[in-house]
Amino acid sequence: MSLDVWAPRADRVRLVLGDDVLPMRATTGGWWSADVGPVPDGTRYGYLLDDDERPLPDPRSRRQPDGVHGLSATFTPAPHAEGDGAWTGRQLAGAIVYELHVGTFTPEGTLDAVASRLDHLVSLGVGFVELMPVNAFNGVHNWGYDGVLWSAVHEPYGGPAAYQRLVDACHRAGIGVIQDVVYNHLGPSGNYLPRFGPYLKDGRNTWGDLVNLDGEGSGEVRRYILDSALMWLRDFRVDGLRLDAVHALADASDVHLLEELAIEVGALSAHQNRPLTLIAESDLNDTRLVTPRESGGRGLDAQWSDDFHHAVHVALTGETTGYYADFAPLGALAKVLDRGFLHDGTWSSFRDRPHGRPIDTERMPAWRLVVCAQNHDQIGNRARGDRTAEHLDDGRLLCAALLTLAAPFTPMLFQGEEWAASTPFAFFTSHPEPELAEATARGRLEEFARMGWDPDQVLDPQDPATFERSRLDWSELDHGRHARVLAGYRRLAVLRRRHPELTDPRFGxxxxxxxxxxxxxxxxxxxxxxxxxxxxxxxxxxxxxxxxxxxxxxxxxxxxxxxxxxxxxxxxxxxxxxxxxxxxxxxxxxxx
Incomplete structure (x- = not known):
């Protein structure tokens, strides 16, 4: 076998493989290669650029057993348990999605522990598990959006082998897997990609430097992203990707990265003869993302609609600070149910400008909008990570459940909402670098000031207790209000399957x-x-x-x-x- 790396910025590259240091030969287009013969899985390796004495991990690493600053390890995906053809995939239309964070979903915080709780999800009628990002990041616990090695599975979760076991277990239970992936920015610690090549370009979005999608050298950067996306779908056999904040992908190319991704995923879907789903998180309120390519769109399958969450949240809680202000009338919720968005070209007071575009509700099926009453952002980006269960009685919680599960869209539940979990879901990090910890805390305070929340209530994301309090308490399910709310969710899930009106893709x-x-x-x-x-x-x-x-x-x-x-x-x-x-x-x- 050969090990290859794209490093156009280096004049010399050496391969560290186990105890050996081997020269690499320059090939074409900035690539370097070394023939190494058979290498056992788990062998440590890395790259020395020019005169460096410390090797860097492989940008395409699939395993980082010693963290994002350590050497990579070789990993060959094992044959999947469902390789006999028993799993033929699942379409998004009509399904319930369940979003979870591996580190807090169970007390163990591992991929194998998630697999042990699948019976609970089956009882809710869940069709897809959506995993928050699992790619490698610095530290032990994090939401996952600070990842720096997009193809490596975070080792404390169990690494790539455990990831395969979870996918297999989900498929045996009749549940598809959607992986949340982040291609719009890189985390602040362990990002060595600029040492290798022009992965970044001038300019910044909310989270950091822009990824180079349209400048010099962008062809290989785009290929890096496309290969990572296809890896999850092809090698790890996941059934879909949730694409984080696609509005932050700055791409002026003739063919946008998202369109190119849709083309290649479509080809893979045809080859594997199973549905593969691309879901965009977008702040644009513009369904051209999910319009077919032949009609001038990007060709993705679905996108999140934050307007649904905001309208439901305001109707049930009465909270109207920050971006909730425009959703104060109950008529805002009615418009979202009728037309998909509140802001479809209307004035947004929070943005201080018109926002969004109308949906052609006669042509677009409503299932292309993924909606929720709770998700990681809308809970975790509150000062205390407080859930609506802390503020609403059981009746109003089931109002939210009914709207989510019986409206014409694709419903998504967030871990624990189905039993009115008392545990918060706060924003937590474990940056080893003090300066990063301080910058993260400062950024949170600035964000909350804009929402009008009391800065004294903001939890320290670096405090280990913030993470520990965010773990679900599974002992709650059988007691009091938790059992009552869970029973309501289960009854609604059964109702959704029994009555075709509730999965009809026409707008209500x-x-x-x-x-x-x-x-x-x-x-x-x-x-x-x-x-x-x-x-x-x-x-x-x-x-x-x-x-x-x-x-x-x-x-x-x-x-x-x-x-x-x-x-x-x-x-x-x-x-x-x-x-x-x-x-x-x-x-x-x-x-x-």
Whole structure:
């Protein structure tokens, strides 16, 4: 075998392989190569550039057993357990996604420990596990967005072999795996890529220097990213990628990196004969990302819609600071349910400019928008990492669950929300460098000041207790409110699978009574009712399918009207005559 590295900035490159130091020969385009013969898995290696005395890890390393500053180790993926063809993949449409952080999902904080909890996810009807970034970063614990070696699995999680075991276990359980990947910036510690070549370019985004996607040498940088993405899908057999903050990918090339990625992933999907999904996190409110390439889009499969989260959060908590301000009316939630975005060219007071573009709701299926009531950002970027369970009663938590699981979008749950977890999910780091720790804490204070939050409440991300408090407490599931909320989530998951109206990809039709705090969302023959006001609401119903109050009978109703108290939710099948009247009224309104 040969070991190769792209290092156009070096005049000499030597390979450190075990106890040997071997010369490398220059080939073409800045590449260097060394023929080494058979090498056992786990062999340490690295590269000496020019006259350096300390070897650097391989930019394409798949394993860093001694951390991001140490030598790389060879790793050959083992054949997958589902290699007999039993796993043929899963499409995103109709599925429930579950986001988790490997280090805090279980007390052990490992990939193998995640695999031991898959029965719980199956009971929720989860179709995909979405893992927050697992690539190598400096320190022991971190959210993962400070990674510097994009193809190596963080060793304290179990390394790449444990990652393969988790993917296999998920597939045996009927669950797909979506890996969160970060290609828009590199972490602040252990980033040796600029020593090798022009991986970065002038300019900065929110998190650091821009990745060189369109300047001199960018062809190899783009190939580096594409090969990393394909590695997760091909070699580790994951079923999709969540692409972090794609709006921070500064690329003026004729073919944008995202479009090139969609082309290559599409080809791999065809070859492997299984669905492969690309999901973008985007702050742009622009569905051209998920518009087919032949229609002028980037050709990705889905994108996050933060507007859904903001509208649900404001409707249930009443919090209107910072970017929540525009979502104060209940009508904002109705618009998101009807049209996907609140800001679709409208004025954003937080940005102080118009924002977004309208969605063609007649042509785009609603499942292309991934939505949530909680996620790592919206919890972890609060001063204390406090969850909504700390502020809302059980009824309102199930309002959020109903909206997430029964709206026309692709629902995503965040670890622990399904049982109203009492543990926070704070922002935590373990930077060994004091200056990085100080800079991180200072940056958090500046961010929270803009949101209007009390700086005295901000947790120190470097304090080990901040990380420890963020671990889920699995002993809660069977007790008190946790058991009640979990039972509600499970009932909603069953309802979603039993009734095709709730996975129908067509956008819904929402109406609100702003004064009374009431919202109705029609999904075919089913209607969802949320009473966020204080007064009871009489609702006509031929059949009640789900309710958060014991005062509403389930199944066939003895009377045509049920009473929905404040903070109550109801899913019902309407009387056919009512459906006919509703359809006639909407038709008349459209004609007018």
């Amino acid at each position: 039709a929402a109406t609100v009574d702003e004064a009374e705090g009431r919202l109705t969302l029609d999904r075919g023959e089913l209607s969802l009712h949320l009473n966020l006001g204080e007064r009871s609401w009489e609702v006509a119903a031929a059949e009640v399918l789900f309710s958060t109050t014991e005062r509403v009978p389930l199944g066939g109703c003895a009377r045509p009207v049920v009473v929905l108290p404040g903070n109550g939710v109801l899913v019902r099948r309407a009387d056919p005559r009512e459906n006919a009247r509703r359809d006639r009224t909407r038709k008349d309104q459209e004609e007018q």
